[in-house]
Amino acid sequence: MVSARRLLGRLAYGARYNRVPWGQRVYVRPGERTLREAQWRWRLRRSPVLSLEEYQANVPLGEIEEFLSCTLCGETSQQPLFQPTGGGKWRYRVVRCPSCGFLYRNPNVRPERLGDLYATGYSKFLTGKYAANRQRRYNLTMQAFSPILDHGEGRRLLDFGCGAGLFLELAEQRGFDACGVDLSPDSVAQANERLTKARAFHGAPHDVPEIAAGGFDVITLWSVLAHLPRPLDDFTMFRELLAPGGVLLILTVNARSLLLKAYGSEWSGFTKNHLMFYSSETLPRLLRRTGFAGVGYVPSYGDTIEAGTTRLPDSLRERLRRTVEATDGGNMMRAMAFADDEAIIRWGDRLDIDRLRDASVSKPPLDLTGSAGL
Structure with a gap:
C-alpha cells in the first residue's frame, strides 16, 4: 500500500525522481528544501512549550530513566516534538x-544504567549489516579532514566507543x-x-591506567556522541586526556538534517540507543563549556555520493551537494574539535x-547533570 506522503510526492513530481534513493530525494527535488x-x-510554532513539572505529569518514567532539563544550557522548559518508535519494540520522546x-x-537513560543498552547482542549489530560499509565511512571522513589523520607515526589515539574494532584496525594501518x-x-572481545x-x-x-594517564594526540567518537x-x-574528560595540540574527531547524526525536517519521528537518526542530537548550532556550546579552543566542520553529503557509487546523474549529485552546503542539512555531522591554540595552528x-x-576554562560549572532531581 502506498503511503499518503509517497503518493503526494508522485503526484507533485511525476516519475522523474522515482529512482532516486529515498534518502536523497529531499535534497534534489525542486522546491523540496x-x-x-x-x-x-x-x-x-505549533508545538507547546511546557514547564518541566507539566511535562513530567503527563509522561511515564521507565525503570532505567530520569527526567532532564537541558544539559547544555540548564533550561527547564520542554518543547515536545517527536515520539520515535521501533516496530513496537521500543519507544521514546524527544x-x-x-x-x-x-x-x-x-x-x-540514567548514566549508571547505560550499560544495560549494550550488555548483550550489541556486537552482533555492529558486525552485521550496520558494519558493511563502516570502514568506508571512516576512510571518507579521514580523507575529508586530511591531513589530520593521514599519518599516525609517533601519535597516540583513543577510540572512545570502539565497538568491534573496525576503526582501530584502520588506525593500526595508518601507524597510530x-x-x-x-x-x-562481547564487542571488546x-x-x-x-x-x-x-x-x-x-x-x-x-x-x-594507560588510558587514564592521558597524553592522546587524537580522540575519535564514531557515532558515539548521541x-x-x-x-x-x-567532554571535560576528553579535554583532560588530550595532549597539547590534540584534536577530537566527532561523527554523529545531524539535528539540522533536512531528512529530520522531512520525516520527523521516522527520521533514521532516532535509533533505539540514541539519547541526544547535536548540530553545528548546539555542539559549540558543549565544546566551549568543556574547555576546547575551536571547532571546524566538513559537510557530509552521504557515503555513496562521496565514494562515487550513487545512482544519481551528475546534475542531481551537484544539486544535492549545493543543498547540503546551503542548509548544513546533511544527515551526518562531521566535526573536528581543537584542544588549544596550538592544535588550531597545527591542524586548522x-x-x-x-x-x-573561554577556551582556557578546563572544567565546566557545577550542576553538570541536567537532572530534574528525580
Missing part, C-alpha cells in the same frame, strides 16, 4: 530546548599507537581478536574554524 524548512518552522534549540530524549574502550564486553597492535578495553577510560547521557562530564589551516570563547 523550501517546503521542508517551512514544515520545520510550522512544527516549532524534546527541544526552547532556549538553545538542543534536541534530546526525555526521559533519558591506538587503543579503544567500549561498554559492550571481538575487537581484540581483530587487532594486531592496538588493544580494546571494556569499561570507562578512568578504569584503564549515546552519551552526561556529555559535559565526558584547511578548515573554517569557529573559535570558542
